[in-house]
Amino acid sequence: xxxxxxxxxxxxxxxxxxxxxxxxxxxxxxxxxxxxxxxxxxxxxxxxxxxxxxxxxxxxxxxxxxxxxxxxxxxxxxxxxxxxxxxxxxxxxxxxxxxxxxxxxxxxxxxx
Amino acid sequence: xxxxxxxxxxxxxxxxxxxxxxxxxxxxxxxxxxxxxxxxxxxxxxxxxxxxxxxxxxxxxxxxxxxxxxxxxxxxxxxxxxxxxxxxxxxxxxxxxxxxxxxxxxxxxxxxxxxxxxxxxxxxxxxxxxxxxxxxxxxxxxxxxxxxxxxxxxxxxxxxxxxxxx
Numbered sequence: 637x638x639x640x641x642x643x644x645x646x647x648x649x650x651x652x653x654x655x656x657x658x659x660x661x662x663x664x665x666x667x668x669x670x671x672x673x674x675x676x677x678x679x680x681x682x683x684x685x686x687x688x689x690x691x692x693x694x695x696x697x698x699x700x701x702x703x704x705x706x707x708x709x710x711x712x713x714x715x716x717x718x719x720x721x722x723x724x725x726x727x728x729x730x731x732x733x734x735x736x737x738x739x740x741x742x743x744x745x746x747x748x
Numbered sequence: 749x750x751x752x753x754x755x756x757x758x759x760x761x762x763x764x765x766x767x768x769x770x771x772x773x774x775x776x777x778x779x780x781x782x783x784x785x786x787x788x789x790x791x792x793x794x795x796x797x798x799x800x801x802x803x804x805x806x807x808x809x810x811x812x813x814x815x816x817x818x819x820x821x822x823x824x825x826x827x828x829x830x831x832x833x834x835x836x837x838x839x840x841x842x843x844x845x846x847x848x849x850x851x852x853x854x855x856x857x858x859x860x861x862x863x864x865x866x867x868x869x870x871x872x873x874x875x876x877x878x879x880x881x882x883x884x885x886x887x888x889x890x891x892x893x894x895x896x897x898x899x900x901x902x903x904x905x906x907x908x909x910x911x912x913x914x
Contacts, residue, residue: 709858710865711792711874719797720877720884724856728845731838731884734891738834741895745902 773815780808788885792874798884805885806892818900827897830890837887844879856880 645667652658684691701714701722709717719727784805791797809824845856853861856876863875872878 706868709874709877710868711877712869713792713794713797715795716792716797716877716881717874720792720880721856721858724845724858724876724880727880727884728841728856731841731887734887735834735838738891738895742898745898 769815773811777808777812780811781805784808784885784889788882789878790871791881791885792877793869793871798881799888802885802888803892806889806896809889809893810896813896813900818897822897825890825893827894830894830897833886833890834894837883837885837890840883841880841887844876844883848876 649663649667652663653660684693688694701718705714705717706712709721711717711721784801784803787794787796787801787804788798789801791801812820812824813822848857848861848863849855851861851863858874858876859865861876865875866873868874
């Protein structure tokens with residue numbers, strides 16, 4: 637099957653080059669674009685559906701959050717319990733990014 | 749050439765002279781601030797939290813500043829206070845994590861450090877999460893305000909230079 641496809645592409649390239657006078661470089665560009673589009677659509681088609689039970693992202697980590705998040709952190713908002721308790725160090729880094737951003741802005745504006 | 753609805757007073761002070769905008773902003777701003785505080789302090793119970801609530805609160809201060817003038821906005825929160833709150837929010841966050849170490853847990857630990865969790869669903873619950881959320885809210889609100897003031901004052905300073913040149 638793939639042999640037929642490759643033969644078809646080669647014949648199409650020869651047809652475009654010698655019958656219609658398309659340049660080799662633009663034929664190559666079209667083929668490359670087609671390959672990229674094919675790869676991207678194939679990747680999207682292979683992704684798990686939204687909320688699928690066999691999604692790789694649904695492993696023991698979110699199960700632990702959902703089952704014992706309330707008893708372990710005392711917060712009803714699971715998102716809040718994750719970003720402020722389980723992943724609090726990440727949130728501290730986020731606050732540091734904000735601090736660095738405003739320090740850079742003030743340093744840039746006040747220096748002129 | 750200044751845009752419409754803007755008048756120049758005392759050189760470079762650009763302010764909006766629109767009664768509808770002013771009265772609407774004056775009426776709406778306290779409610780936006782109250783809603784921002786509500787989103788921050790209920791971050792452990794309902795959707796929202798420090799980042800979103802702080803953004804709401806900070807944007808209300810920006811709303812007052814752009815619908816009146818910069819002096820009216822600076823009356824609500826001065827630059828010094830905003831800078832102090834901005835640094836104090838991050839510092840309080842880090843110190844909450846250090847307090848967990850002194851209470852006998854890891855850095856930024858909550859239950860392991862012995863923060864009182866309380867009954868889930870009540871307002872005073874979730875231990876360190878509530879404290880951290882409030883600190884993040886203070887930090888984000890003052891960050892937005894400080895960024896806005898710094899950029900807009902630089903803009904006015906640049907406008908002054910250009911006007912004196914021509």
